[in-house]
Amino acid sequence: MRDSAGGGSAWKIAADLPDPELPVVTIADLGILRDVTEDDQGRVHVTITPTYSGCPAMQTITDDLVATLTAAGYQSVDVEYVLSPAWTTDxxxxxxxxxxxxxxxxxxxxxxxxxxxxxxxxxxxxxxxxxxxxxxxxxxxxxxxxxxxxxxxxxxxxxxx
Known part of the structure; x- marks a missing residue:
């Protein structure tokens, strides 16, 4: 089941995650949350794009996504970094x-x-x-x-x- 349309619960949970460097905005607000998929086995795959290569916040974002989605009851959470196309402030x-x-x-x-x-x-x-x-x-x-x-x-x- 694909969640990236924004209607699924895993997407909503991931989209509400605050950015660790600018906690006033979420990772969805920044546009770094690219895709969230979940299946009926409780597995979630999250795709994110860093604001720039080497961004030190990416590990924290990954850890926060895994912790938040696991606490919400998902059995397995996988986070993938996608570098292309490169993130833009647009x-x-x-x-x-x-x-x-x-x-x-x-x-x-x-x-x-x-x-x-x-x-x-x-x-x-x-x-x-x-x-x-x-x-x-x-x-x-x-x-x-x-x-x-x-x-x-x-x-x-x-x-x-």
Missing amino acids: WMTEEARAKLAAYGVAPPGPASGPVPLALSVRCPQCGSSDTRESSRFGSTACKSLWVCRSCREPFDHFKAI
């Missing part, structure tokens, strides 16, 4: 972008189409676009550190990939 839901902004992380713009040149990023604290990049890498490799010139607050910006 897979993030609009809800994820709104949650990130509310959490204080500037969400990424679109990654498809012409390569965007970010001269400034809107501050998630005060809304000003008078900002500057302080460091290409923020609290994780998928984020950069920015500073608002208006409110003087630092903030993470989720890079468009």
